[in-house]
Amino acid sequence: MVSLYDFLYRFREYLLLILAIILSFVLIFSNDNPRVRRFQAKTVQALSIVQQPLLQWKRLGNLQEENQRLQRRIVELSLELQQRDEAALENRRLRKLLDFQQDFELGVQPAKIVNRGTSPIVNSVTINLGRAHGIRENQAAVVSEGVVGKTINIAQRSSIVQLLTDVNFRLSVKTQRSRANGILVWEHYNICAMKNVAKSLDVQVGDTVITSGYSDIFPEGLLVGQVIEASNDLPGYHKEIRLRTFVNFSALEEVFIVSKQSEPMVANP
Amino acid sequence: MNKYMKYTGIGILILIAQVTLADWIRIVNVKPDFIMLYVVYLGYREGKSTGLIFGFLFGLIQDLGTASVFIGLSSLIKSIVGFGAGYLHGRFHTINPIVLYLSAVIILFVGHFLYFGIYYTDSPLGMGVIFNQYILPAFAYTTAIGSLVLLTVPVKTE
Numbered sequence: 001m002v003s004l005y006d007f008l009y010r011f012r013e014y015l016l017l018i019l020a021i022i023l024s025f026v027l028i029f030s031n032d033n034p035r036v037r038r039f040q041a042k043t044v045q046a047l048s049i050v051q052q053p054l055l056q057w058k059r060l061g062n063l064q065e066e067n068q069r070l071q072r073r074i075v076e077l078s079l080e081l082q083q084r085d086e087a088a089l090e091n092r093r094l095r096k097l098l099d100f101q102q103d104f105e106l107g108v109q110p111a112k113i114v115n116r117g118t119s120p121i122v123n124s125v126t127i128n129l130g131r132a133h134g135i136r137e138n139q140a141a142v143v144s145e146g147v148v149g150k151t152i153n154i155a156q157r158s159s160i161v162q163l164l165t166d167v168n169f170r171l172s173v174k175t176q177r178s179r180a181n182g183i184l185v186w187e188h189y190n191i192c193a194m195k196n197v198a199k200s201l202d203v204q205v206g207d208t209v210i211t212s213g214y215s216d217i218f219p220e221g222l223l224v225g226q227v228i229e230a231s232n233d234l235p236g237y238h239k240e241i242r243l244r245t246f247v248n249f250s251a252l253e254e255v256f257i258v259s260k261q262s263e264p265m266v267a268n269p
Numbered sequence: 270m271n272k273y274m275k276y277t278g279i280g281i282l283i284l285i286a287q288v289t290l291a292d293w294i295r296i297v298n299v300k301p302d303f304i305m306l307y308v309v310y311l312g313y314r315e316g317k318s319t320g321l322i323f324g325f326l327f328g329l330i331q332d333l334g335t336a337s338v339f340i341g342l343s344s345l346i347k348s349i350v351g352f353g354a355g356y357l358h359g360r361f362h363t364i365n366p367i368v369l370y371l372s373a374v375i376i377l378f379v380g381h382f383l384y385f386g387i388y389y390t391d392s393p394l395g396m397g398v399i400f401n402q403y404i405l406p407a408f409a410y411t412t413a414i415g416s417l418v419l420l421t422v423p424v425k426t427e
Contacts, residue, residue: 013317013352020348021323027329027341036340043333047288054289115334116292124335165298167392187395188402189297193393250297 004028013112041155044126054130055114055118059253073144100225105218108142108256109133123166124149125236128155131234138217140258145246147171147211148255164192165249173224174212178202182241183223190249192225194241200240201257219258224267276311276319279411280327283307299406301414305380308347309373309415312354320358342387350380367385370419374412375380381408 008015030036036169059066070201114184115126132156141148149169153160162169164186171184173194180192180201197203213220229242283303291300305329312320329345332340353376360369385403392399 017352024341024345030341031340038332049335050285051288
């Protein structure tokens with residue numbers, strides 16, 4: 001009679017495989033466990049120690065060019081700001097007349113990307129700000145070109161930002177011109193689909209898409225992208241809309257974390 | 270030095286290369302998967318158990334090292350890849366090297382196919398898009414890097 005030991009020894013490789021598969025599935029199904037997420041945040045922070053000097057070196061190479069570009073941008077923005085200040089004052093006056101609720105003022109905190117992960121695809125990045133800097137889960141991450149993602153996992157001195165290019169990311173958006181609302185779902189590279197837009201609504205190629213402001217995470221009016229395809233060809237009640245994001249996700253080096261001004265923010269170290 | 274310690278040390282170096290070099294040489298959003306190559310190599314060199322155990326461990330580190338929505342997916346795939354590559358162990362003198370190479374390529378393909386197939390299960394993308402834009406580029410890139418290493422580093426028999 002074959003003993004249990006002989007059986008286990010004979011099939012040890014297959015038993016190991018089954019064990020590895022079971023363990024992997026246990027991990028997959030405990031992804032929302034805070035302890036697993038905390039451990040993940042610590043691992044990411046440890047790996048960023050390796051990646052940070054390399055990214056720093058890469059940044060230094062582009063510094064002069066970047067500096068010139070930023071100086072030009074500062075001038076452009078200050079001119080734009082002057083015009084917007086005027087518009088904001090007018091807006092505030094008119095809102096007061098209409099007795100509208102005051103919007104939240106927004107603040108931003110610059111963060112450096114210190115790790116792009118080890119996965120074969122880039123769908124998240126690690127930034128150098130964490131709980132110690134007042135960062136919390138579900139804060140919007142943006143750059144001047146538009147929405148980048150949101151914070152999902154916060155360690156003491158670093159955080160993981162889930163990018164818009166993650167297949168599980170959803171964003172409530174609207175077109176700036178016709179205010180048609182929809183849900184943004186990433187498709188590939190920098191192309192996204194805008195879902196749930198009724199066929200009766202007016203959406204045209206070239207329309208700018210912004211955040212709708214319906215979520216607690218993303219304030220209204222953040223740039224997202226531009227419509228590159230809009231048709232009523234799909235069966236059903238909804239349009240088929242595709243847009244190109246303004247952000248180049250493969251060249252991200254810094255992001256800004258958006259906070260409401262009333263929320264505490266700690267200065268960048 | 271114990272060979273398993275050596276494999277672990279090399280694995281850590283490859284992990285560092287995955288964090289740094291892979292990002293450096295990525296094309297658009299696609300990076301080569303050095304860890305998968307290493308797991309295939311370990312399976313071929315040492316057999317199913319070693320390939321599987323190292324595949325699981327390095328896959329787990331890879332999952333934890335990124336904001337993966339599926340912690341455990343890389344460990345699952347790399348365990349299977351390491352186990353599969355273990356079938357090539359001891360075959361260097363018994364089968365044609367080209368067949369051996371093609372078998373390793375098929376294992377890499379299966380690894381990429383399973384990884385991206387599961388990763389994008391809930392996505393609105395069709396299988397054709399996933400295949401053309403993720404599975405194929407990542408597999409081709411990883412295989413190209415692996416083939417390059419194979420051409421420059423002499424293959425050791427077991």
